Amino acid sequence: xxxxxxxxxxxxxxxxxxxxxxxxxxxxxxxxxxxxxxxxxxxxxxxxxxxxxxxxxxxxxxxxxxxxxxxxxxxxxxxxxxxxxxxxxxxxxxxxxxxxxxxxxxxxxxxxxxxxxxxxxxxxxxxxxxxxxxxxxxxxxxxxxxxxxxxxxxxxxxxxxxxxxxxxxxxxxxxxxxxxxxxxxxxxxxxxxxxxxxxxxxxxxxxxxxxxxxxxxxxxxxxxxxxxxxxxxxxxxxxxxxxxxxxxxxxxxxxxxxxxxxxxxxxxxxxxxxxxxxxxxxxxxxxxxxxxxxxx
Amino acid sequence: xxxxxxxxxxxxxxxxxxxxxxxxxxxxxxxxxxxxxxxxxxxxxxxxxxxxxxxxxxxxxxxxxxxxxxxxxxxxxxxxxxxxxxxxxxxxxxxxxxxxxxxxxxxxxxxxxxxxxxxxxxxxxxxxxxxxxxxxxxxxxxxxxxxxxxxxxxxxxxxxxxxxxxxxxxxxxxxxxxxxxxxxxxxxxxxxxxxxxxxxxxxxxxxxxxxxxxxxxxxxxxxxxxxxxxxxx
Numbered sequence: 001x002x003x004x005x006x007x008x009x010x011x012x013x014x015x016x017x018x019x020x021x022x023x024x025x026x027x028x029x030x031x032x033x034x035x036x037x038x039x040x041x042x043x044x045x046x047x048x049x050x051x052x053x054x055x056x057x058x059x060x061x062x063x064x065x066x067x068x069x070x071x072x073x074x075x076x077x078x079x080x081x082x083x084x085x086x087x088x089x090x091x092x093x094x095x096x097x098x099x100x101x102x103x104x105x106x107x108x109x110x111x112x113x114x115x116x117x118x119x120x121x122x123x124x125x126x127x128x129x130x131x132x133x134x135x136x137x138x139x140x141x142x143x144x145x146x147x148x149x150x151x152x153x154x155x156x157x158x159x160x161x162x163x164x165x166x167x168x169x170x171x172x173x174x175x176x177x178x179x180x181x182x183x184x185x186x187x188x189x190x191x192x193x194x195x196x197x198x199x200x201x202x203x204x205x206x207x208x209x210x211x212x213x214x215x216x217x218x219x220x221x222x223x224x225x226x227x228x229x230x231x232x233x234x235x236x237x238x239x240x241x242x243x244x245x246x247x248x249x250x251x252x253x254x255x256x257x258x259x260x261x262x263x264x265x266x267x268x269x270x271x272x273x274x275x276x277x278x279x280x281x282x283x284x285x286x287x288x289x290x291x292x293x294x295x296x
Numbered sequence: 297x298x299x300x301x302x303x304x305x306x307x308x309x310x311x312x313x314x315x316x317x318x319x320x321x322x323x324x325x326x327x328x329x330x331x332x333x334x335x336x337x338x339x340x341x342x343x344x345x346x347x348x349x350x351x352x353x354x355x356x357x358x359x360x361x362x363x364x365x366x367x368x369x370x371x372x373x374x375x376x377x378x379x380x381x382x383x384x385x386x387x388x389x390x391x392x393x394x395x396x397x398x399x400x401x402x403x404x405x406x407x408x409x410x411x412x413x414x415x416x417x418x419x420x421x422x423x424x425x426x427x428x429x430x431x432x433x434x435x436x437x438x439x440x441x442x443x444x445x446x447x448x449x450x451x452x453x454x455x456x457x458x459x460x461x462x463x464x465x466x467x468x469x470x471x472x473x474x475x476x477x478x479x480x481x482x483x484x485x486x487x488x489x490x491x492x493x494x495x496x497x498x499x500x501x502x503x504x505x506x507x508x509x510x511x512x513x514x515x516x517x518x519x520x521x522x523x524x525x526x527x528x529x
Contacts (some may be wrong), residue, residue: 017319037378168398175392178379183366185348186393186445232380 025250058084367447390444432463
């Protein structure tokens with residue numbers, strides 16, 4: 001209880017990190033729903049890593065060109081990282097989605113290679129960069145770092161935008177995802193809505209990676225969705241419950257990490273894994289119980 | 297001859313510039329019931345998809361009134377079972393064509409979807425998950441969805457694939473009934489000759505790159521079929 005009181009206190013040093021992780025926890029599953037339903041789970045694994053490479057490349061650019069970023073304002077470094085993360089995410093998702101749609105080659109192989117090369121490249125770049133010492137390397141390893149009020153506001157605005165687009169256009173996004181042929185016959189602009197979907201995914205991934213790192217971003221994009229899919233009866237229940245699982249797990253993960261002095265990212269993801277395993281076992285038991293009742 | 301609703305003018309269909317069939321020139325009359333027959337791979341579904349705009353023609357033109365609405369009934373196996381959608385959710389998609397992007401579905405539209413589900417006798421299982429319905433139940437929901445588009449032309453791609461015999465007969469009886477009651481133009485892709493004989497008026501037969509178009513009485517006689525398949529009676 002004491003830990004909970006400390007975390008909720010307005011004077012808590014890492015309060016912005018708590019708010020950011022909880023926001024990411026609530027919003028990521030809403031986008032992850034479409035990654036899972038469109039069977040793009042591997043993309044959900046690779047994208048956060050590619051996005052973090054964007055951060056590493058963006059932070060390396062000033063070093064390569066001999067520019068002092070801090071001279072251009074207190075938030076210039078973060079904005080640079082944001083641009084790098086977003087550009088890499090969007091390019092990666094558009095290229096991967098295009099290749100996926102062509103249906104040639106081995107998509108899992110492409111995504112696996114992209115994942116592992118991106119992971120190695122981002123660590124290499126940041127280890128040779130003095131900004132790496134300023135916490136970015138920790139972020140990429142899954143540590144939640146101190147977040148400024150500016151970064152918190154930026155994340156909140158960006159995630160609110162994602163939420164608004166998902167809420168307003170859910171019919172169109174669901175229709176083109178579920179039945180593309182029907183969308184065409186209803187004269188919907190299928191390519192436009194696909195682009196909106198991919199932009200949303202790329203944008204959310206880049207915001208999440210920048211706020212909480214690739215490990216948590218991946219965890220919250222996919223695990224709450226895969227957990228709730230086991231029992232969801234309709235789309236509304238599916239999306240709302242996945243979002244709640246993500247948000248609540250994010251808060252509890254932070255609480256546990258603070259209480260037992262653990263790194264937040266891995267704690268969050270392991271907690272999500274435990275929730276998934278518990279729901280999977282519970283779901284299996286309910287099925288067995290129902291089957292036995294039917295037979296008797 | 298009734299009013300022409302759809303005209304194919306020297307149409308070539310296929311994928312990635314590889315024509316499955318070319319030189320298709322024929323017309324489909326308004327309020328007619330046309331069956332599209334042919335062996336697997338003959339181009340039946342490609343013809344439908346080209347008509348619906350799902351894939352572009354390789355050459356030629358399709359003339360159809362711009363405002364004509366297609367009610368499309370795909371094979372239920374084409375729809376991913378991963379989506380936790382109820383039968384009602386699936387049927388509701390039929391009205392999305394009349395709603396602007398970001399607009400809400402009105403109660404009148406929702407009630408209309410319930411009417412369509414009742415018309416196809418799918419109302420009682422519309423709250424169940426679509427993925428858990430039987431083949432026949434799924435097809436009824438998909439026909440309700442097609443009706444919810446308020447179609448001028450109902451296009452059905454092998455609606456009885458994977459459906460048992462009793463459900464197949466019930467479905468075709470229902471399709472015939474709405475064809476007669478609503479004067480809907482029906483385009484039905486099927487392999488089932490007895491059902492075509494019973495319900496269809498016109499036949500489009502795709503056979504080894506050739507296309508034959510005529511009435512059931514003209515094309516489905518033993519002599520004509522023997523000619524088509526080049527067999528001796």
